[in-house]
Amino acid sequence: MEKFEISVTDNNKNLHFEIFDYMHHDGENCKYEVFKNGQFVGSFEPDGHKVLHICKNPGVIKESMLHLIADQLENYHI
Numbered sequence: 001m002e003k004f005e006i007s008v009t010d011n012n013k014n015l016h017f018e019i020f021d022y023m024h025h026d027g028e029n030c031k032y033e034v035f036k037n038g039q040f041v042g043s044f045e046p047d048g049h050k051v052l053h054i055c056k057n058p059g060v061i062k063e064s065m066l067h068l069i070a071d072q073l074e075n076y077h078i
Contacts, residue, residue: 006076008068017041017069030055034069042066044073 002021007014020033030043032052044066045055052070057063 006069006072008065008072010065010068015065019073032073034066036061042069044070050074 002023004019004021005016006019007016009015015036018035018038020035022029022031022033030045032044033040034042034044039060040058041060042057043055044052046052052074054063054066054070057066
């Protein structure tokens with residue numbers, strides 16, 4: 001598992017998130033988990049074209065924010 005941080009801008013606010021990347025992804029669990037201040041806010045699963053889709057959404061943040069996070073992660077080409 002690798003951990004790194006990303007920033008997403010929304011309404012002129014810079015929001016920071018912690019990303020946990022399960023590099024040895026087995027297909028049964030979500031590959032990326034996202035946390036904000038230690039609280040789980042969502043996770044993502046890549047499809048065959050490496051486009052991320054929401055895997056789990058506990059409703060802590062707006063789904064539109066999860067899409068912004070996914071876009072940011074995809075820009076890293078991971």
